[in-house]
Amino acid sequence: MDNAVITTRELTRTFGSFTAVNKISIEVGQGEIYGFLGPNGSGKSTTIRMLCGILEPTSGSGTVLGYDLAREAEKIKRKIGYMSQKFSLYDDLTVYENLDFYAGLYSIPHRERKKRIGEMIDMALLKGREDELAANLSGGWKQRLALGCAIISRPSILFLDEPTSGVSPTSRRTFFKIIQRLANENTTVMVTTHFMDEAERCYRIAFISEGKLIADDTPENLKNNVIKGTLAEVVHPNALYIIDDIEKLPYVKECSNHGPVLHVLLESENAIQALNYYTGVEAKIIRPSLEDVFVSLAKQNRRQVS
Amino acid sequence: MSRILAILKKEFLQMRRDRLTLGMVFALPLFQLLLFGYAIQTEVKHIPTAVFDQSLSAESRDMMEAFSASGYFDVYYSTGGYAEITNMIDSGRAKVGIIFPPDFSENLKKGDTATVQVLVDASDSMSSSTAIATANAIGLLKSQKIFIQKAQLTNLPYDIRVRPWYNPDGITAYYMVPAILGIIVTMTMVMMTAVAIVRERERGTLEQLMVTPIRSFELMIGKIVPYIGLGYLQITVALLVGALVFHVPIRGSLLELYVLTLFFITASLGLGILISNIAKNQMQAFQMSFFVLLPSIMLSGFLFPREAMPLVIQYIGDIIPLTYYLVIIRGIVLKGIGFPYLVSQVAALLVFSVVLVTLSIIKFKKKIA
Ligand SMILES: Nc1ncnc2c1ncn2[C@@H]1O[C@H](COP(=O)(O)OP(=O)(O)OP(=O)(O)O)[C@@H](O)[C@H]1O
Ligand SMILES: [Mg+2]
Numbered sequence: 001m002d003n004a005v006i007t008t009r010e011l012t013r014t015f016g017s018f019t020a021v022n023k024i025s026i027e028v029g030q031g032e033i034y035g036f037l038g039p040n041g042s043g044k045s046t047t048i049r050m051l052c053g054i055l056e057p058t059s060g061s062g063t064v065l066g067y068d069l070a071r072e073a074e075k076i077k078r079k080i081g082y083m084s085q086k087f088s089l090y091d092d093l094t095v096y097e098n099l100d101f102y103a104g105l106y107s108i109p110h111r112e113r114k115k116r117i118g119e120m121i122d123m124a125l126l127k128g129r130e131d132e133l134a135a136n137l138s139g140g141w142k143q144r145l146a147l148g149c150a151i152i153s154r155p156s157i158l159f160l161d162e163p164t165s166g167v168s169p170t171s172r173r174t175f176f177k178i179i180q181r182l183a184n185e186n187t188t189v190m191v192t193t194h195f196m197d198e199a200e201r202c203y204r205i206a207f208i209s210e211g212k213l214i215a216d217d218t219p220e221n222l223k224n225n226v227i228k229g230t231l232a233e234v235v236h237p238n239a240l241y242i243i244d245d246i247e248k249l250p251y252v253k254e255c256s257n258h259g260p261v262l263h264v265l266l267e268s269e270n271a272i273q274a275l276n277y278y279t280g281v282e283a284k285i286i287r288p289s290l291e292d293v294f295v296s297l298a299k300q301n302r303r304q305v306s
Numbered sequence: 307m308s309r310i311l312a313i314l315k316k317e318f319l320q321m322r323r324d325r326l327t328l329g330m331v332f333a334l335p336l337f338q339l340l341l342f343g344y345a346i347q348t349e350v351k352h353i354p355t356a357v358f359d360q361s362l363s364a365e366s367r368d369m370m371e372a373f374s375a376s377g378y379f380d381v382y383y384s385t386g387g388y389a390e391i392t393n394m395i396d397s398g399r400a401k402v403g404i405i406f407p408p409d410f411s412e413n414l415k416k417g418d419t420a421t422v423q424v425l426v427d428a429s430d431s432m433s434s435s436t437a438i439a440t441a442n443a444i445g446l447l448k449s450q451k452i453f454i455q456k457a458q459l460t461n462l463p464y465d466i467r468v469r470p471w472y473n474p475d476g477i478t479a480y481y482m483v484p485a486i487l488g489i490i491v492t493m494t495m496v497m498m499t500a501v502a503i504v505r506e507r508e509r510g511t512l513e514q515l516m517v518t519p520i521r522s523f524e525l526m527i528g529k530i531v532p533y534i535g536l537g538y539l540q541i542t543v544a545l546l547v548g549a550l551v552f553h554v555p556i557r558g559s560l561l562e563l564y565v566l567t568l569f570f571i572t573a574s575l576g577l578g579i580l581i582s583n584i585a586k587n588q589m590q591a592f593q594m595s596f597f598v599l600l601p602s603i604m605l606s607g608f609l610f611p612r613e614a615m616p617l618v619i620q621y622i623g624d625i626i627p628l629t630y631y632l633v634i635i636r637g638i639v640l641k642g643i644g645f646p647y648l649v650s651q652v653a654a655l656l657v658f659s660v661v662l663v664t665l666s667i668i669k670f671k672k673k674i675a
Pocket of ligand 2: 044045046085161162
């Protein structure tokens with residue numbers, strides 16, 4: 001990739017004997033929204049912390065904007081924005097004061113400061129609440145203020161660690177629109193999320209499990225290439241009770257539940273009749289969603305480990 | 307510079323909104339001073355006093371009435387002579403013995419100095435100093451010459467000049483108020499900065515700070531400086547209480563006191579910020595603060611004179627900032643001495659400040675784990 005702004009080579013971090021991030025190699029191009037997905041504890045936050053220069057890699061290497069992670073962390077910090085997993089604002093400062101504080105930390109000249117803070121307030125839809133204490137903001141507002149603090153310096157790369165957890169669906173959509181706008185203006189965004197609708201909107205997705213990179217591709221390619229076989233949707237009143245039995249059928253590769261609905265991965269399209277006969281209901285062939293892809297990837301990985 | 311200013315401003319804003327802490331800053335000196343001051347000020351009264359009056363004159367009785375009237379002495383007239391007096395002091399039944407010579411009245415009438423012998427049980431320092439001071443005061447008042455001798459030192463006549471020099475009226479509050487002020491300031495400063503960094507670590511805001519271009523020294527300076535103002539505010543409250551409630555006179559230069567206090571404040575803040583950089587959480591920070599504050603109270607010369615301590619303990623006292631500040635503040639407030647006499651103490655505090663803050667700057671890393 002010629003326009004890569006983040007590259008890592010076998011980036012690894014261990015805590016004692018535990019390997020949180022295991023030889024991860026990725027490349028992120030400029031202006032991309034790069035999604036970072038994986039189950040809890042898979043090492044997403046640990047990777048992002050290393051990329052932000054606040055966690056020393058144990059081995060491997062990486063560069064951000066051409067600066068080496070291990071040696072030039074402070075140079076990286078001047079050019080990036082970061083929103084940590086528990087977006088931490090100063091609760092006892094107002095919206096304006098929080099923004100002003102970060103403006104000062106990035107040495108934004110006084111002449112420009114008011115204007116920049118105003119921009120952030122507009123962007124974060126916080127107009128009229130400038131003098132409210134951050135403590136009194138609800139989830140979505142707090143999250144957008146945290147974003148404002150992270151991008152007030154106009155960073156070239158923005159790292160967002162689960163920015164949308166604990167936020168209402170409406171706020172989540174608003175937030176992601178802002179992210180997309182930033183990306184259109186050529187900011188690179190690396191974001192971790194558990195939400196598939198957000199993952200769908202990424203240009204590229206890395207899926208990690210137990211510290212290892214399992215897949216790294218566009219959502220489209222992942223949906224087309226990861227799942228081998230035919231995916232069928234089964235709506236059955238006793239879905240949760242029959243899930244184990246279905247998985248044991250010879251022509252079924254995998255079976256998982258999405259709420260009350262079962263997704264059954266068949267060896268081939270021909271097996272659908274046998275399945276219908278077995279369950280007594282009509283199965284429908286569907287195109288795999290990202291969620292199916294990740295469930296499948298996680299299962300494959302677990303099988304390999306055990 | 308912009309970054310230091312940003313931290314400063316933020317700390318000021320947070321300080322201003324933290325009503326509880328601000329209240330503490332004012333309430334602490336107020337209550338501590340009133341509490342300590344009054345507790346320690348309770349001078350010893352009703353000291354059991356045995357009198358052996360060999361002159362049996364109107365003049366001796368007149369003098370003893372003055373003793374009784376002062377309220378400090380409960381007078382008992384002995385008939386058993388010198389032996390009984392010493393016996394009473396030895397056994398603790400009397401703390402003070404007063405002996406009028408047979409020629410007391412004659413000498414007075416002749417216009418010679420009439421001497422009265424006062425024996426004091428020096429093992430009880432509180433009552434002995436009260437007794438000495440009061441006997442002196444009355445003696446002066448009555449224009450008699452009084453020999454005071456400590457019972458333990460056989461027959462060494464005490465001169466009038468034994469009276470405590472810098473505190474002639476024996477009012478302990480004079481002596482204690484400046485010291486309490488020192489304790490309060492060091493306590494507040496250490497406690498407040500001890501949580502300054504760990505609190506942000508616990509709340510997660512430190513991780514956010516680490517990703518900004520802030521430098522270690524900028525963060526430390528920005529965290530320390532706002533508390534200097536708080537320290538001065540507290541000292542002002544304490545001095546006002548001292549002056550208005552306990553009538554502690556400030557004999558030296560107030561300006562000099564304020565200037566030299568700066569180094570004590572910074573040394574205390576340095577200690578606090580170093581604790582904050584070492585502690586893993588706020589609980590640990592509190593515990594560590596107590597761990598350093600306790601020796602400050604015990605070994606600095608606040609409660610017990612350092613001269614009376616074993617050498618090893620004195621050495622430990624040497625590495626406590628309060629030890630030096632007590633010399634400075636007692637010197638300026640009670641003795642009225644100035645900077646030229648306090649150079650070494652100020653230098654010590656300066657060294658503390660620089661070393662502690664430098665260690666903090668080195669210790670703070672913009673990395674997690
Ligand atoms: N400082 C640390 N010391 C020890 N172990 C750690 C530390 N930080 C993270 N870990 C461990 O490393 C693993 C990966 O953690 P990480 O926070 O990177 O996961 P994550 O993918 O972000 O999970 P989540 O989705 O829950 O945020 C976890 O098992 C975690 O317990
Ligand atoms: Mg995480």
